[in-house]
Amino acid sequence: MDIATWNINSLTVRLPQVLDWLAAHPVDVLALQELKLTDDKFPTTAFTEAGYHAQWFGQKTYNGVALISRTPATDVVKNIPGFTDDMSRVIGATIGGVRVICAYFPNGQEPGSDKFAYKMRWLDALREWVRGELARHPKLVLLGDYNITFDDLDVWDPVALAGTIHCTDEEREKLGGLTGLGLTDAFRLFEQPEKSYSWWDYREFAFRRNRGLRIDHILVSEALKPLVSACVIDRAPRKNERPSDHAPVVATLDIPAP
DNA sequence: ATGCCTCAGCTCCTGAGA
Numbered sequence: 628m629d630i631a632t633w634n635i636n637s638l639t640v641r642l643p644q645v646l647d648w649l650a651a652h653p654v655d656v657l658a659l660q661e662l663k664l665t666d667d668k669f670p671t672t673a674f675t676e677a678g679y680h681a682q683w684f685g686q687k688t689y690n691g692v693a694l695i696s697r698t699p700a701t702d703v704v705k706n707i708p709g710f711t712d713d714m715s716r717v718i719g720a721t722i723g724g725v726r727v728i729c730a731y732f733p734n735g736q737e738p739g740s741d742k743f744a745y746k747m748r749w750l751d752a753l754r755e756w757v758r759g760e761l762a763r764h765p766k767l768v769l770l771g772d773y774n775i776t777f778d779d780l781d782v783w784d785p786v787a788l789a790g791t792i793h794c795t796d797e798e799r800e801k802l803g804g805l806t807g808l809g810l811t812d813a814f815r816l817f818e819q820p821e822k823s824y825s826w827w828d829y830r831e832f833a834f835r836r837n838r839g840l841r842i843d844h845i846l847v848s849e850a851l852k853p854l855v856s857a858c859v860i861d862r863a864p865r866k867n868e869r870p871s872d873h874a875p876v877v878a879t880l881d882i883p884a885p
Numbered sequence: 886a887t888g889c890c891t892c893a894g895c896t897c898c899t900g901a902g903a
């Protein structure tokens with residue numbers, strides 16, 4: 628089973644690129660973030676024609692998440708149960724016997740801001756919900772745009788960016804709360820190229836200079852960890868015309884494709 | 886340099902992203 632995550636920064640703009648990418652990389656599951664469209668605008672037919680099922684949770688202008696899958700998704704959950712939120716950030720479902728949770732973590736803007744406080748509350752709520760999900764579904768993948776780096780390896784200039792958003796101790800402690808549940812960063816299970824990032828600012832030729840951050844992650848449960856045989860960042864779509872600022876991340880699990 | 890890109894929307898500017 629191949630499972631991928633990609634923040635596409637507007638599905639309206641990026642749909643042709645998503646379809647091209649799926650044709651070249653026919654993954655079993657693709658988790659999308661930042662759809663930036665309402666549910667009625669979701670391009671269901673395009674995915675059906677490409678041979679995929681879809682579940683989506685949209686919102687006007689901002690946020691919005693979806694799960695694209697070869698086989699139908701069941702037991703779909705939208706946002707974190709019990710956590711009141713007017714933003715569409717989470718969609719979870721069971722696909723091929725694996726519990727898949729796609730999340731667009733809050734940005735947080737700046738440490739000390741209201742948005743940062745919201746990010747911290749959201750992360751606490753996510754952790755407590757995922758704790759229960761893991762108890763119910765030992766085979767679980769939590770993937771998406773985390774908007775948090777694990778450590779300096781994930782940061783192009785760790786000195787200049789120390790303590791700034793995505794790189795604060797507070798955010799990393801919350802990320803540690805998720806790994807503390809028994810979730811593992813699939814990417815670091817393998818030797819990786821130096822300076823591997825999943826996001827680059829649109830400005831200042833950041834991609835060309837490889838000035839980026841690794842903030843898109845695929846975390847796997849203990850039951851799945853021994854079955855992960857690869858995890859890579861696909862930088863190619865970042866070279867497209869009108870690219871997303873994020874690149875897709877793909878993990879291969881040694882379980883039969885559903 | 887609170888900007889440099891990019892996207893959505895009450896669109897010729899603003900808010901937000903990361």
